[in-house]
Amino acid sequence: MASITRRRAPKVSRPVSAEDEILAATRRILTGGASFTDLGVQQISVEAGVARSTFYAHFRDKTDLLLRLATDMLATSFDVASAWEPTDGLDKLAEDFLRILGVYREHAAVLRAVGEVATYDLTVRDFWSQGLAQFTDRTIAALRAEQAAGRTPADVNLVSAARVIVQGGERAIFDQVTTAPPTDDAAFARELAQTWWYGVYRRPA
Amino acid sequence: MASITRRRAPKVSRPVSAEDEILAATRRILTGGASFTDLGVQQISVEAGVARSTFYAHFRDKTDLLLRLATDMLATSFDVASAWEPTDGLDKLAEDFLRILGVYREHAAVLRAVGEVATYDLTVRDFWSQGLAQFTDRTIAALRAEQAAGRTPADVNLVSAARVIVQGGERAIFDQVTTAPPTDDAAFARELAQTWWYGVYRRPA
DNA sequence: GTTGCGCCGGACATAGTGTCCGGACGAGCT
DNA sequence: AGCTCGTCCGGACACTATGTCCGGCGCAAC
DSSP: OOOOOOOOOSSOOOSSOHHHHHHHHHHHHHHTTOOSTTOOHHHHHHHHTSOHHHHHHHOSSHHHHHHHHHHHHHHHTTHHHHTOOTTSOHHHHHHHHHHHHHHHHHTHHHHHHHHHHHTTOHHHHHHHHHHHHHHHHHHHHHHHHHHHTTSSOTTOOHHHHHHIIIIIHHHHHHHHHHHSOGGGHHHHHHHHHHIIIIIISOOOO | OOOOOOOOOSSOOOSSOHHHHHHHHHHHHHHTTOOSTTOOHHHHHHHHTSOHHHHHHHOSSHHHHHHHHHHHHHHHTTHHHHTOOTTSOHHHHHHHHHHHHHHHHHTHHHHHHHHHHHTTOHHHHHHHHHHHHHHHHHHHHHHHHHHHTTSSOTTOOHHHHHHIIIIIHHHHHHHHHHHSOGGGHHHHHHHHHHIIIIIISOOOO
16 A cells, blocks of 8 residues: 655654654664565564564554655655756766766665565555656657757667666666675766667767 | 475376476466465465475475476576577677567566565575576677677776676566567567667677 | 375464554643 | 653564474375
8 A cells, every 4th residue: 555644743852753763773774685575573673672563653564664765765865867867978977877876875775675575566666667767758758859859860769778778777787786896886887878878879989 | 595406206197296286376376467475375275276285295485486487497498598699790689689588478477476586585586696697608708709809899898788788688678578568579679789789889880 | 905105184383464452651731 | 740642662462374294095006
């Protein structure tokens, strides 16, 4: 089900509420490398220092918690999607990718959890798809404009190209973040940008 | 744990054993769109028409079952990896992708299940990574050869490029198979091939 | 007929989920 | 001071699923 938006305590009294404690504890555990699926409510509660029943007073279930974690994450890095201009040149593209790499590294734990649950839970999958759709839409629009301007060949299949870019790109970035050291990020971002530029936009080498 | 290889009955008697029944039933349910994670052993047993205890007589657990499903799948389409020659030209590349698309469509259900469990189970993740590593190795070798022959620029980062190709490509293909109709496969395969050819190999347009 | 084998069906221990409720504690109000 | 409200604790409860175990049944082979 959809998670219900919860209002915070009207008074400013408590420095940290149980809810914040739970969110922080979950982030902590996930950062430690644990799988969200294998995580128990009990375990989270203990780590957060609250009773198990308190967990259910704030979150409908584990999915609700994950959705809160994910929306909080998006709220702190909302500009990433809107700042993404896919046709500003090769160097600009590489820069944008590097910035996205940074965001991914920062929120790797939550991103991993979302990617995990999205594979078997419809609610989370829809949530994430909706986020990626932003990128897909922008990419298709940009490609269409490039074609209209005659800079990209007309035979480029917009939908397929966007799929390769967004779905494939997201996965490659995720893989880079989870398996390669941050020092390789710049080289990877450049390679990804070049693949786009020459492969998808078909700009002459 | 690693799944233990099971020997079949020495006699040729039974036309269909309970084991085959379970494997078929699972494939059937998965094809119906259900999530493997949400699948219970009970449910599988009922669909297979065997007792729940019989399931455990043949499979250590659900993971063991999935691994059996996956290896059986690889056994019937083993040639895909070895027939893949990433540098035989643009048209050949598109053909190869189209063939892979076909295999993906054929085994979409099991592939989805593997992708699902791989996100939270180490055993399955390792299994799948090992399969993809084949493609990664071949890709790196091919790119190196292209560079040596002077057809691909020396500034191409081999590891990053292979990551974009294999990880990103696999995801894009998976997305295509699960969200687009088969009639679009040819156009998608061509687009993917062109992205490789011009974007990764940097062949002049 | 007896033995071996695959399967059934159910009991069992264990563990996790989500709900519910009595009661403790503290902050703010009158 | 006493009162009340909101938050949290701690534990009971029903339910579901997992994995193990074992007695017994039926069918084939020798």
